[in-house]
Each structure stands twice: as structure tokens, then as C-alpha cells.
Amino acid sequence: MNAAAPRVLVIDDERQIRRFLDIGLRAEGYHVLEAASAAEGLVLAATRDPDLVILDLGLPDREGHEVLAELRQWSTVPVLVLSVRDDEGEKVRALDNGANDYVTKPFGIQELMARLRALLRNHPAETATDAPPVYDDGHLRIDRTRREVFLEQEPVPLTRKEYAVLAALLKHAGRVVGQQQLLREIWGPSHVQDTHYLRIVIGRLRQKLDDDPAEPQWIKTEPGVGYRFLEQQPPSDLR
């Protein structure tokens, strides 16, 4: 076993789900820790220092949200939540409680792996004192120090709100940002229910960035939950 392999802690009471996650994760080169209950999971999280936690919200001994809250009291480890379909409320609550992302059951292993990669890639950036000041993927360039945005070298005039939303998404690139969080940070705590502001701003941002919502390059909607900034790999010749 490679000592540098990232350790992933899986907390789920379903044996079959743990089994296929274990097989899949090991095939991708991760080191897997398994817990069948909340209590066991919290002990492993505290003693084995995992790089990432996959947490099922429906555990037999304790509510998943409680486990999440307790974990967040002493750890910043990225947490990916497994939630049930069609319950955006639960997803939003999990994000509010400190989860970093979620997948909906039933989920495909490829989707899960993509999320894990994004979480592991971004985690160190967040703990660093400041993120790189300029995002540039060859098409879109966002200069955070000068608050300027360029699309294909052309400056894109953004309103303050539009820029603020884009910057907030970029800060958590690859991860979902809850709509309530965006509204709270940008419009203020009294506007967390005014999702129509956000919808209009996102619509304009997409128009200005010429981002097709059907096949988004940068701004992806997570229905009922929030938005995600997709980091594009810069073309190798520009690296």
C-alpha cells in the first residue's frame, strides 16, 4: 500500500454500499477506512486522520447531520455526503452544517470519483492563506486583485453583484456553493430567501460569459441546492 495514498473514510451502515465503494476506491488508488456506525466513524475520523470522509446521512445510531456537526467542531476534513434523491432540503442542510459536497443515491461510481478528486484537489488551496490571485484557463481570465474579467482577451463588463457571485463561486471552485450562502454573503442575511435575485444575476453572468447552461463551461447549476464553478484545465502551451 502506497503510504502517500489519500485515506478515505466511508461511514455507511449498508454493507453492500461499503463493499462496492471499497472495491472502487481501492481500484482508484485510495486507502479505504470503513465504519458501519456514527460512533465508529467519529472514532476513526479522530484517530486515523483521513484526507476525506464519505458520510451517509441515514445512519442507525445517530443522525448524519449531528455527526457532521460534531466532526466540524474539531476537523476541516472535506466531507462528501450521500443523500437521498429529491430532498434538496436535506442537501442544503448538510451544506449548511459544513459538508463540502454531496452525491444523490443511487449514484454512479464515476460521478463519485470526480467529486472526490475535486474535493482533494481544492482542499489544500482553501487552507492556504490566499488563493492564486488570477484564474486563467486560456479562455476565461479572472483577475481577483484588480477585479477584472476577460473572455477571449476581451474585457467583460460585470456589475458588482455579478462579479461578487462569480468570485464567490471561484473561491470554492469545483465544489457546490449553496444558494443561501451566496445570498447571505452577497445580498445580506435578510435576503437569503430572495432566490430570484440570484437567478437573474446567474442568467446575466452566463450571457456575458457566453456560457451555455445546457453544457456549461464554468457555471453549473446544482438544482435546488446551488451552483458550482467548473475549473477548466488551461491548455498545456499556456502553462
Added chain:
Amino acid sequence: MASHMINPRQNAPRRGHLVAVAGPYVFATLVTAVAFGLAFVADRYVAVANLSLIFLTAVLAVAVRARMRVAAYAAVLCFLGYNFFFTPPRYTFTIDSANDVLTVGLFLVVALVCSRLATQLADKVASLRTAQTRALALRELGQRLSAGADTDTIRAAGVECMAQALGTNVTLLVRDAQDRPWNVSASAPRAPLLDTAERVAADFCDRLAEPAGYGTERAREAACWMLPLRVNTQGHGVLALNCTQGPLDPDHQNLALAMAQDVGQALERARLAEALEKARVESETERLRNALLSSVSHDLRSPLASMIGSAETLSSYDRMLPDGERRQLLDAIVGEGQRLDRYIQNLLDMTRLGHGELSLRRDWVDTTEIVIAAVARMRRLFPDQAVATTLPHSTILLYVHPALIEQALFNILENAAHVSPLGATVNVRAAAADGELRIEVVDHGPGIPPLERERIFDTFYSVARGDRGDRGTGLGLSICRGMVGAHGGRVEALPAEGGGSILRISLPLPETPEDEP
């Protein structure tokens, strides 16, 4: 009808009745006395014969207000007084002049005839007035009863109308079964105190289906007159009319009986309607339950059968199978698992819709987002199906439960994918028109015959048609209609140009919220 209540005057004379009987005679005597006073004054100025006009006026005044007997009493009183005080020789009952004999004699005849005519007229006016009151009361009752949709409203309306028309406390007593105690179901103007006598009277009334209690021969010690509410053999309880302030007069008794009959009939009508509705709901629920059971056993078992079969084949012959076939079996397990997941979602949605437990968690959402999410799901499931979308250029905001509308649209898309011939494109377009948002899904399938365009949304139809191998959508379209309907929108099937069909979701557009701050 009036004979139901024995007149208490005959068996229980009271002080009040003496006043009632003597009153008119006292009144007649007073009027006559006034007439004599006037006559004494007039006597100084006019001929004796003309005094008869004063007496005639007095007799008429009595006649319009009292019965014939009283008017005759007044006429005779005037005749005697006229004769005694005014015709010479005065203060005797003898009359000297033949003229005066004629005057006094004719006066008596005219007074008697006039008083008869006047009392008849007064009677007629009084009976017309009673009839009109009665008709008005019955008409109002009829209106209130027909407005009442359920038993409770009818009971309350009936009791209120009767209390108003009869001027007494009216109470409706009901009981669950013959041997159960009576309960007050409705009362007006206030709730009564009922003791054993009333309950016994109510028992008699209900069992014999005739009035009982106060003023009748059964349970006469009760303070209420009990009227049965019975239509054919169906009992609807007993009406208790409070009689502590005295009995009802015959007119009011008749009115009460007529009103009780109307209330009884209204209650019977409501009972029949409720029974019919209950039977209808029960049979529909039963049909739906059976249909769902057969759908569950088929739609859930067939993907499970493929999954179990494929997996077992893999585990039994693993090494003996060529790679390509292993791949096919694995793909089948994944595909059938996803199909099973969709069926379960449909069943859950159906149950939620059916129980009316669908709580809408509305949020502002861009139309484009919903269409894109549904189309993306469809592309994942039917990678070979070509889909083209035409979306509005600007943001059209909806105020809906996004997951439900997405599911509704997805169900239509899934249906379109099933009916589309190989290689044909499914078109999805969304646009605002006439204050609503229309999302249309156009397929190039065989189209839907006009008669079936409504029926495809019917639960029984889609369930009966069933899953049809892996091509049907089961409950999808009826769920779609339920979800869109819950948002106040519509789903309809229209013919498409050049064959195929258009399924259109129309949703009301909300008032555009104020712009961003």
C-alpha cells in the same frame, strides 16, 4: 294536520285564556261607550236619525278588529243604547214615531250586515298575511337548505330558519342508533336544557314517526313539542320546539310541520348524495389499488428478474464467457437498476399525489434550468436519442417546486423517447405566451388518436396499458399531469405537424418580482 296538537284550552284552561276570551268584549264595550259620548255631544246639533252614523262607525271599528260575535255584541249594545237614550221618549225602550222605529230597526240590520262583511274582510286579510308569512318562511328555508352542501350545514340552516319563523327555541336531536342517547346536533337561538321528559318524548316521536311531547297525548309533560324528521323509513332525528312560552297557534303548527318536512327531505337528499359519493370513491380507490398492485408486481419484478438473472449468469459462468458478453450482462444490470429506480420514483410520486400529501416547496427558478436538467437526465438514460432544445434568450423566472416540474417534464421526455422511431429527433421548446410559460415536447412517433389524447393522462389508462415491455412509461404521464396541476398548470396532448404529437406543459407565470437591489 292541525289536529296533531290538542288545543290546551280544552284540558288546561288558564288565566291567560280568560283574558284572551274576554278582551275583545271589553274592547267592544269601550268603543261603544266612546260612541255614546260622541252621540251625546252630537245630539245637541243634529237630528236623532243622523246619530246612527256614529254608532255604525263604532260597530265597524269593532268588526275589523274582532270576531263576528263581538261585532254583533257591539251592534246590539248600540241598538239598545240608541233606543234607550236618544229616541223619544228618552230613557225608555219604547219608540213613539214610526220614523224612529224605522231608523233604529234599519240601524240594527245595517250594523249586523256591515260587521259581518268587515269581519270577513279582516279574516281574509289576516289569512292572506299568514299565508304570505308561511310562504316566505318556507321559501327562505328552501333557499338555505339547497345552499347547504353537507348534513351539518343543512341541520344548522334548518334549525335557524325554523326558530326565526316560529319565534321559539328550536333544537335538532340526533342519535347514532336506536339504543344510543340523544345528542343536540344543532339549536337556535340558544342551546336548550333537556331532561328526561324531553328524551322520552323524542323517543316516542322517533319510534312512532309522529309528533310527541308538549300538547300531544304522548309524553305530554315535556316542555317541547317533538316533530319527527323521517323520510320514507329513514330517520334523520327529531326537532324539539320549545313551548314553555305557551303553545304554538294552529298556523304556526302547520308551518312547523311543513318546515320539518322540508328539512327532513333536504337531509335525506344529502344522505343519498354522500352515500353515492362514498361508494364512488371506494370503488375508484379499489380500482386504483388493484391497478397499482399489478403494476408493482410487473414493473418492479421484470427489471429485478433481469438483474438477478444477469448477475447469476456472471457468477456461474464468469471465466467461460467472452469479454463482450460479460460486458453486456454488466450493462444490463446497471440499466435495469436505473429502470427500477425510475419506477420506484414514479410509485412514490403517485402515492404522494394520491394522498394529497404533495407539499409544494416553491422557489424561484429559471425555466432554462428546469428544461436543461430534465433533458440532461434523458440524455443519460437514452444516449442514442437525439434531442434539440429551443430556449428563451432571456431569463424567464417561474415560482414552482423545481424538482416536481423537472420530474413532470422528464416523464414527458421519457415518453417521447419511447415513441420516437430510431434516428428521429425529439424537440423541446420553451416560451412565454399569453401570461403563461409553455414547454412543448415534439416527437415524430405514431401520434395519438384524438380520442386518446385525454386518456393518456388517466391513471387507469396508463396502468391498464402497463409497462408494455420496456417501452411504456407506466404512470409517467398521469403523474406529470398531477404535478403540473398541483402548480395550477395544465398538460395536454396536441397533434404535431407531419405526424407525431406535441405534449405541452402550461404553467402560470408569476408576477415578475422587483429587480435586484
